[in-house]
Amino acid sequence: MPSRLQTQARPDTLLVNMGPSHPAMHGAVRIMLELDGERILNSEVEVGYLHRGFEKTCENRTYFNLLIYTDRLNYVSPLINNVGYVMTVEKLLGLQVPERARVIRILMSELSRVSDHLTCLAAMAMECGAFTVFLYKMKAREFLWDVIEATTGARMTTSYIRVGGVRADLHPDYEAAVKKGVGETRKVLKDVHGLLDKNKIFLNRTRDVGTMSPENAVNFGWTGPALRSTGIAYDVRKAHPYLGYDRLDFEIPTGERGDNFDRYMVRMREMDQSLRIIEQCLACLPKAKPQVLAEGMEPAEAVRAARTRKPDRPIKLSPNLEGAEKAVADGILSGDRRYVLPPKEDAYTSIEGLISHFKYFMKGHGIRPPKGEAYFSVEGGNGELGYYIVSDGTDRPYRLHLRAPCLPLLASLEELIRGRYVADVIPTFGSMNIILGELDR
Amino acid sequence: MDEKGILDEIRRRFPKDVVATSSELCEETAVVRREALPGLMAFLKEKPWDFAMLLDLTCADYPERPERFEMVYHLFSLASNKRLRIKVPLSEREVVVASLASLWKNADWLEREVFDMFGIRFEGHPNLQRLFMNEAFEGHPLRKDYPLRKRQPMIPLRK
Numbered sequence: 001m002p003s004r005l006q007t008q009a010r011p012d013t014l015l016v017n018m019g020p021s022h023p024a025m026h027g028a029v030r031i032m033l034e035l036d037g038e039r040i041l042n043s044e045v046e047v048g049y050l051h052r053g054f055e056k057t058c059e060n061r062t063y064f065n066l067l068i069y070t071d072r073l074n075y076v077s078p079l080i081n082n083v084g085y086v087m088t089v090e091k092l093l094g095l096q097v098p099e100r101a102r103v104i105r106i107l108m109s110e111l112s113r114v115s116d117h118l119t120c121l122a123a124m125a126m127e128c129g130a131f132t133v134f135l136y137k138m139k140a141r142e143f144l145w146d147v148i149e150a151t152t153g154a155r156m157t158t159s160y161i162r163v164g165g166v167r168a169d170l171h172p173d174y175e176a177a178v179k180k181g182v183g184e185t186r187k188v189l190k191d192v193h194g195l196l197d198k199n200k201i202f203l204n205r206t207r208d209v210g211t212m213s214p215e216n217a218v219n220f221g222w223t224g225p226a227l228r229s230t231g232i233a234y235d236v237r238k239a240h241p242y243l244g245y246d247r248l249d250f251e252i253p254t255g256e257r258g259d260n261f262d263r264y265m266v267r268m269r270e271m272d273q274s275l276r277i278i279e280q281c282l283a284c285l286p287k288a289k290p291q292v293l294a295e296g297m298e299p300a301e302a303v304r305a306a307r308t309r310k311p312d313r314p315i316k317l318s319p320n321l322e323g324a325e326k327a328v329a330d331g332i333l334s335g336d337r338r339y340v341l342p343p344k345e346d347a348y349t350s351i352e353g354l355i356s357h358f359k360y361f362m363k364g365h366g367i368r369p370p371k372g373e374a375y376f377s378v379e380g381g382n383g384e385l386g387y388y389i390v391s392d393g394t395d396r397p398y399r400l401h402l403r404a405p406c407l408p409l410l411a412s413l414e415e416l417i418r419g420r421y422v423a424d425v426i427p428t429f430g431s432m433n434i435i436l437g438e439l440d441r
Numbered sequence: 442m443d444e445k446g447i448l449d450e451i452r453r454r455f456p457k458d459v460v461a462t463s464s465e466l467c468e469e470t471a472v473v474r475r476e477a478l479p480g481l482m483a484f485l486k487e488k489p490w491d492f493a494m495l496l497d498l499t500c501a502d503y504p505e506r507p508e509r510f511e512m513v514y515h516l517f518s519l520a521s522n523k524r525l526r527i528k529v530p531l532s533e534r535e536v537v538v539a540s541l542a543s544l545w546k547n548a549d550w551l552e553r554e555v556f557d558m559f560g561i562r563f564e565g566h567p568n569l570q571r572l573f574m575n576e577a578f579e580g581h582p583l584r585k586d587y588p589l590r591k592r593q594p595m596i597p598l599r600k
Binding site: 004047048053055056057091092216218219220232234239372373377384386388390398399401403408412440 | 465466468493494495496497499501502513515519522524526545546547549550551558568570571572573574575582583587589
């Protein structure tokens with residue numbers, strides 16, 4: 001069946017496909033352009049190339065098992081997706097998390113936000129020809145991802161934020177690593193400001209290109225940096241504070257014109273604010289008990305010993321449980337055994353722990369929120385990342401819907417590029433930070 | 442003007458069309474009849490309530506209910522910093538609801554998504570095509586009676 005654009009196109013115009021496999025199309029999105037020379041008369045955006053049935057899959061997985069699918073939504077800031085999902089479930093459960101876990105969540109969210117903005121602007125600058133900026137930003141992102149990797153054990157597929165807290169405590173060397181990451185990112189931001197802010201080529205391609213008025217942006221449902229670039233200071237962290245963002249000191253940068261350059265600038269300034277938040281988190285993070293890294297007994301030995309009496313020596317856990325030892329579990333996970341796994345040592349050596357562990361994973365048990373529905377949103381890299389979950393009282397969500405912040409952004413692309421040149425598509429698309437994993441679901 | 446006020450106001454303005462209201466988990470929800478939707482939304486969008494943003498639009502499928510589908514709209518007002526949820530039950534015999542694309546521009550794509558996933562038809566939609574699935578796709582994958590593992594490959598899978 002011919003598309004709308006094909007049927008409505010004038011006979012003397014040229015139809016060109018941009019994408020789905022195009023280096024500037026961030027994954028797979030197809031933009032059909034109706035061209036008169038270099039000028040775009042009309043366009044049609046086609047999405048769905050990365051659709052993998054996220055919502056259907058989640059409705060057939062338990063609340064614990066579907067966490068891994070949320071990593072793969074916005075794959076540049078997976079930790080924020082985790083936070084959003086987990087906090088929606090916690091809202092349904094009415095579960096509180098310990099103080100330390102709360103601060104770790106903020107820390108991880110902000111590290112992800114900075115890396116999200118870095119990636120977006122790196123790609124945008126590269127597509128405009130500024131390859132140096134790309135390399136600088138990727139370098140800064142590496143330092144931040146080192147922190148994430150050391151603690152969560154993965155770079156992208158983290159699954160680190162869990163219902164009731166976080167999976168493991170921060171890596172022992174996190175403080176130095178975060179400080180290094182923050183310092184390096186600041187240096188890179190300064191360099192990038194110097195390279196791009198007054199760069200004639202960059203300005204020509206971004207200033208007054210892809211301009212959006214505030215009214216139109218609201219009508220389109222824009223959120224996040226894109227909405228703020230039009231001058232509306234709406235940020236979920238300030239408007240509906242979660243995780244105690246209201247107790248932190250940060251500002252919401254806004255733009256004036258709502259063009260590509262403003263979106264670039266808002267993101268750059270937002271990173272400064274995020275780095276400030278990270279430093280505040282470091283300062284207020286409750287000090288953890290020093291980890292006991294004594295020689296422990298093998299798990300099998302502990303299980304055998306526990307048959308007669310509770311072992312008094314520590315147990316040597318598998319390396320992938322590092323940071324989740326019993327000594328630190330109280331600080332990072334809620335103690336409510338209905339929704340939270342017991343520490344592994346308890347599962348090995350006590351009948352209560354074993355039963356809790358077993359019931360957590362048993363079919364039809366596990367996390368079962370009461371009947372009801374909840375909408376909860378966090379500020380993602382691109383805007384308001386909202387989850388809408390309907391629970392029917394079983395261990396699987398009856399309905400799970402994601403409000404992808406990218407969708408309204410991309411829906412407005414046709415309007416933003418109408419009447420512009422083909423070359424303007426690239427920075428306009430780039431400045432929005434379209435993440436297809438999140439949009440197509 | 443708190444959110445409780447908005448629910449009272451909706452009940453007062455549309456007495457015959459409001460099926461139920463609730464405010465569980467501090468989320469104000471109004472269930473309204475299908476016929477009232479365009480009028481109600483236009484009323485909410487204007488001042489004084491000023492729900493200028495359509496945050497989200499989706500649907501849920503309850504096969505065992507007499508009215509099988511339930512449209513779910515999340516509105517947001519920048520002026521008062523409030524959210525509001527509107528739900529519209531639809532029976533399986535007539536899965537049609539008015540399109541909101543003329544009120545909010547992002548409703549265009551969101552309604553296409555719901556059409557794609559649930560097969561709800563939107564009256565007055567400018568271009569009601571599937572959004573994610575291909576045109577040759579049969580059925581609506583997010584309906585509860587669509588099997589989880591059913592495949593519809595565009596080219597035959599290799600044996």
